[in-house]
Amino acid sequence: MAKVIRDLADTSSYWAAVWSMCPMPDVHVICDAPIGCFNLVATAVPDYTDSVPHIENITPSVITEQEVGGSGTGEAVKRTYEGLRDEGMLEGKQLIVVSTAESEMIGSDLTDLVKQLQEGTTFFHSESLSDDEHVGRDRVLQWLWENYGAAQADGIEVEAGLVNIIGPTYGCFNAPSDLHEVKRLIEGAGGRVNIVFPYACKLADITDLAKAQVNVIMYQEFGHTLAATLGQPTLHAPFGMRGTTTFLQNLGDLLGTRAQADAFIQHEKKTTLQSVWDLWRGPQSDWFPTTTIGISATRTYVEGLQSYLGDELGMPILFTAPRPGKVGEMNNEAVRQFIHKSPPTLIYGSINERIYMAEAGATRSAFMPAAFPGAMVCRSVGTPFMGYRGTVHLIQEIVNKLYDALFSFLPLDTAYSKPSSGAVQPVKVGDAGNMPWNDDAKEVLDKALDKLPFLARISASRELQMRVEAEAQAKDLDEVTAELATAVLAAQAD
Amino acid sequence: MTIPKSDEMKSKGKPCQLHPQSMCPAFGSLRILTRLEGSHPVMATDTGCLYGLTFVTHFYGARKSLLAAHLGTEELMAGEVVEGTRAAIEVAAKEPGVRLIPVVSLCVAETAGLPEEMLPKKAGDADVVLVRVPAYAIHSHPEAKDVALAALLNRLGDTSVAKKKKTLVLLGEVFPADPLAIDGLLRRMGVEQTITLPGRSIDDIERAASVGAVAPLHPFYKETMQVFRSWDIPVVGGAPVGMSGSYAWLKSIGKLLDLDPKLVNEVAEEERAKAAAILSGNPLEGATVIVSGYEGTELAYARLLVEAGAHVPFVSTSIGSDPLVLPDELWLKQRGTQEVIYRKTLEHDVQALDDYDPDLVIGTTPYCAIAKERGIPAVYFTNQLASRPFFLTGGMGATIGFIKQMLSREDKYQWMHDFFELEVVNNG
Numbered sequence: 001m002a003k004v005i006r007d008l009a010d011t012s013s014y015w016a017a018v019w020s021m022c023p024m025p026d027v028h029v030i031c032d033a034p035i036g037c038f039n040l041v042a043t044a045v046p047d048y049t050d051s052v053p054h055i056e057n058i059t060p061s062v063i064t065e066q067e068v069g070g071s072g073t074g075e076a077v078k079r080t081y082e083g084l085r086d087e088g089m090l091e092g093k094q095l096i097v098v099s100t101a102e103s104e105m106i107g108s109d110l111t112d113l114v115k116q117l118q119e120g121t122t123f124f125h126s127e128s129l130s131d132d133e134h135v136g137r138d139r140v141l142q143w144l145w146e147n148y149g150a151a152q153a154d155g156i157e158v159e160a161g162l163v164n165i166i167g168p169t170y171g172c173f174n175a176p177s178d179l180h181e182v183k184r185l186i187e188g189a190g191g192r193v194n195i196v197f198p199y200a201c202k203l204a205d206i207t208d209l210a211k212a213q214v215n216v217i218m219y220q221e222f223g224h225t226l227a228a229t230l231g232q233p234t235l236h237a238p239f240g241m242r243g244t245t246t247f248l249q250n251l252g253d254l255l256g257t258r259a260q261a262d263a264f265i266q267h268e269k270k271t272t273l274q275s276v277w278d279l280w281r282g283p284q285s286d287w288f289p290t291t292t293i294g295i296s297a298t299r300t301y302v303e304g305l306q307s308y309l310g311d312e313l314g315m316p317i318l319f320t321a322p323r324p325g326k327v328g329e330m331n332n333e334a335v336r337q338f339i340h341k342s343p344p345t346l347i348y349g350s351i352n353e354r355i356y357m358a359e360a361g362a363t364r365s366a367f368m369p370a371a372f373p374g375a376m377v378c379r380s381v382g383t384p385f386m387g388y389r390g391t392v393h394l395i396q397e398i399v400n401k402l403y404d405a406l407f408s409f410l411p412l413d414t415a416y417s418k419p420s421s422g423a424v425q426p427v428k429v430g431d432a433g434n435m436p437w438n439d440d441a442k443e444v445l446d447k448a449l450d451k452l453p454f455l456a457r458i459s460a461s462r463e464l465q466m467r468v469e470a471e472a473q474a475k476d477l478d479e480v481t482a483e484l485a486t487a488v489l490a491a492q493a494d
Numbered sequence: 495m496t497i498p499k500s501d502e503m504k505s506k507g508k509p510c511q512l513h514p515q516s517m518c519p520a521f522g523s524l525r526i527l528t529r530l531e532g533s534h535p536v537m538a539t540d541t542g543c544l545y546g547l548t549f550v551t552h553f554y555g556a557r558k559s560l561l562a563a564h565l566g567t568e569e570l571m572a573g574e575v576v577e578g579t580r581a582a583i584e585v586a587a588k589e590p591g592v593r594l595i596p597v598v599s600l601c602v603a604e605t606a607g608l609p610e611e612m613l614p615k616k617a618g619d620a621d622v623v624l625v626r627v628p629a630y631a632i633h634s635h636p637e638a639k640d641v642a643l644a645a646l647l648n649r650l651g652d653t654s655v656a657k658k659k660k661t662l663v664l665l666g667e668v669f670p671a672d673p674l675a676i677d678g679l680l681r682r683m684g685v686e687q688t689i690t691l692p693g694r695s696i697d698d699i700e701r702a703a704s705v706g707a708v709a710p711l712h713p714f715y716k717e718t719m720q721v722f723r724s725w726d727i728p729v730v731g732g733a734p735v736g737m738s739g740s741y742a743w744l745k746s747i748g749k750l751l752d753l754d755p756k757l758v759n760e761v762a763e764e765e766r767a768k769a770a771a772i773l774s775g776n777p778l779e780g781a782t783v784i785v786s787g788y789e790g791t792e793l794a795y796a797r798l799l800v801e802a803g804a805h806v807p808f809v810s811t812s813i814g815s816d817p818l819v820l821p822d823e824l825w826l827k828q829r830g831t832q833e834v835i836y837r838k839t840l841e842h843d844v845q846a847l848d849d850y851d852p853d854l855v856i857g858t859t860p861y862c863a864i865a866k867e868r869g870i871p872a873v874y875f876t877n878q879l880a881s882r883p884f885f886l887t888g889g890m891g892a893t894i895g896f897i898k899q900m901l902s903r904e905d906k907y908q909w910m911h912d913f914f915e916l917e918v919v920n921n922g
Contacts, residue, residue: 002581014542034628036521036546039517064630068601080512102601102602373548374552374553
């Protein structure tokens with residue numbers, strides 16, 4: 001049976017190549033692409049993932065019918081190169097030609113052609129028809145090292161205390177905040193940040209990757225091949241208080257700065273982490289056991305959230321869907337069905353999960369952006385998921401969502417309600433005292449309440465009850481029936 | 495900034511054309527196809543393309559789950575494009591409320607080959623309609639809207655129903671308030687019903703084959719107009735844009751649909767008087783505005799701004815030159831527009847910044863970013879203009895009001911420019 005995709009979560013290795021190469025300002029990419037593959041990867045999508053107006057150092061060969069029809073893309077790439085050269089846009093730049101799904105489809109191999117272009121021009125066959133963005137990023141980082149770093153790295157000495165960060169690239173969710181926090185942790189443990197590859201470095205500097213004593217890999221999804229090649233000890237960027245503490249201690253051990261790392265941890269407990277301790281000791285943590293969670297994101301984020309929210313704070317994790325998925329794990333089809341059936345209180349995910357929530361009418365669940373695809377500004381450095389600051393940010397967002405849920409159920413006098421506001425209208429208080437509910441009707445109400453955040457249940461219970469009773473009175477019924485309760489509560493969910 | 499300053503390019507004559515400006519053409523079709531109630535598109539393409547198009551569709555199109563055949567090296571080598579697409583069609587056929595399954599065939603699938611006769615015509619009760627929109631052949635986003643709509647009409651238009659003489663199709667994706675305003679005026683002239691295409695209703699596509707006339711509000715629906723002509727449905731020229739344009743348009747609809755000339759005249763004159771009141775005093779006089787989008791409607795917008803007194807020296811668009819846009823081009827060139835560029839590149843647009851020293855730029859996102867870097871007020875055409883009323887006097891008032899507001903914000907753009915581009919800033 002042929003494979004069917006529902007709402008793709010991962011893009012291709014062509015995107016990985018562009019998004020990994022173009023953050024470096026001394027690179028210019030010619031993408032061997034039709035107009036669409038250029039526009040989407042360089043403007044339409046990074047406008048809304050990385051909040052950049054457009055990626056400036058990329059130019060398309062603009063594949064048209066002529067190239068597809070038999071002439072191949074060689075001439076178009078050459079013409080593009082000549083235009084760039086004549087405009088002076090390649091001065092001080094390393095030119096890289098990157099294949100796309102369409103150029104691969106018509107078998108365009110430009111390995112030889114690039115030798116006729118600016119000296120040192122290379123061709124990166126992105127394997128876009130077979131590899132996903134994660135495999136692609138891993139491969140392109142290694143390829144960049146082999147082509148632009150390794151040769152000059154012989155004889156470079158490792159310098160004590162220097163730490164590389166491998167990843168992020170464009171298109172990595174929440175990268176600025178997480179990167180900011182990881183840098184802070186490295187410095188806290190006594191290290192110095194060396195190269196942040198490729199997000200904040202020049203291609204000309206990547207030889208210096210060889211200087212670092214330790215490599216920190218931001219994401220599990222890519223960077224391991226390069227880290228293994230570099231050969232120094234490797235750590236992963238951490239989540240949660242437990243994970244971050246271990247990370248700091250390990251880094252301290254590797255750098256020989258364990259005492260400094262331990263002192264930093266102690267200092268963090270009294271500063272950054274004081275808010276987690278306060279929220280834990282306060283009434284907020286009492287809601288955690290009833291705050292159910294679903295997570296669909298990169299494996300890095302899924303496992304990080306699961307360990308912090310689930311293992312450390314004790315929230316029930318109802319589903320996880322790590323990307324890229326493995327056999328036996330939930331795909332989008334399964335996530336969609338899960339959300340349609342019983343959406344958790346908080347759903348961490350991409351716009352795909354948000355759409356499934358909209359389809360399900362899951363208005364009582366809250367969507368927590370945690371992955372691309374989806375339009376999201378993540379440029380503030382104050383929204384980390386990783387590190388100690390991540391633990392504070394995550395808990396703060398969760399508690400504020402619960403406050404929101406409670407607020408939306410508190411009674412509001414109907415006289416103040418303005419019909420034009422578009423909000424659900426407050427229910428009119430009836431005048432007939434308590435109405436009898438038959439057992440089936442009570443069960444319907446209980447089931448509806450089960451789906452709500454625990455914190456909101458007292459108010460919600462009253463509110464939903466009143467709505468049903470108001471309808472029963474309007475219909476002149478003597479008691480509330482299951483049928484009526486079901487109808488009113490279904491209308492409520494919209 | 496890697497785009498060279500345009501004065502460097504100017505010295506060499508015509509700008510080098512390196513960065514064409516259009517949303518991926520295929521998105522035009524997806525936008526239309528996902529917004530139809532009961533339509534569940536199936537895409538035939540590679541994963542990179544699928545990611546990008548799904549991304550923009552979920553942002554700008556519809557909150558709709560999208561299905562696709564998995565087409566990787568393995569499937570393409572094994573020649574399984576048809577099998578994969580059929581499998582995705584089967585899944586789509588199980589969606590609740592499905593009536594239509596458009597199969598959107600993109601670059602890779604088109605190159606591999608996806609023969610129409612190998613696809614089912616029906617899946618369950620849903621019609622399966624193939625829409626071929628490879629970016630390498632379609633070139634621009636608006637033209638893909640045309641391809642998609644023509645495919646739907648060809649397949650679903652119900653020609654068995656008798657023509658209703660006094661009914662009209664309004665052709666073009668417009669701001670929802672526009673058809674309401676147009677419909678209101680036309681009903682006063684004796685029109686019995688209007689249908690807006692592309693819209694949300696599949697029934698409207700079926701009904702479209704029995705209308706009295708079709709009025710393209712946008713100038714790139716070439717294939718769609720062919721379909722209407724094949725049904726012997728006449729086409730109304732022009733569009734209800736600006737004072738002169740709206741007047742002529744209302745009159746020609748009156749004639750074409752055989753409406754009571756007295757009523758038509760009354761409405762047209764009234765609308766003209768309202769327009770004259772809005773335009774009196776040339777509200778945009780003294781402003782130089784560059785109009786440069788990729789929606790295919792740029793010339794019409796420029797026309798309205800010129801009527802309101804603005805100087806619009808440069809207009810550029812992603813669509814190709816065509817007899818349908820020629821009247822607007824001629825009209826503009828008689829009124830001070832020096833350049834109208836089709837299939838434009840970013841380089842054309844950047845040069846215009848130096849050549850014409852605009853007070854306001856309405857452009858694509860890369861172009862607006864460059865204008866803002868120079869302290870020039872600039873807005874993204876697609877997000878800002880296409881999301882406001884535009885037609886008749888209502889649209890005229892809204893559009894001119896917006897432009898005036900933008901022009902009054904110059905100091906903010908200047909301050910931002912100074913703050914980010916200069917070393918020392920007067921912070922006052």
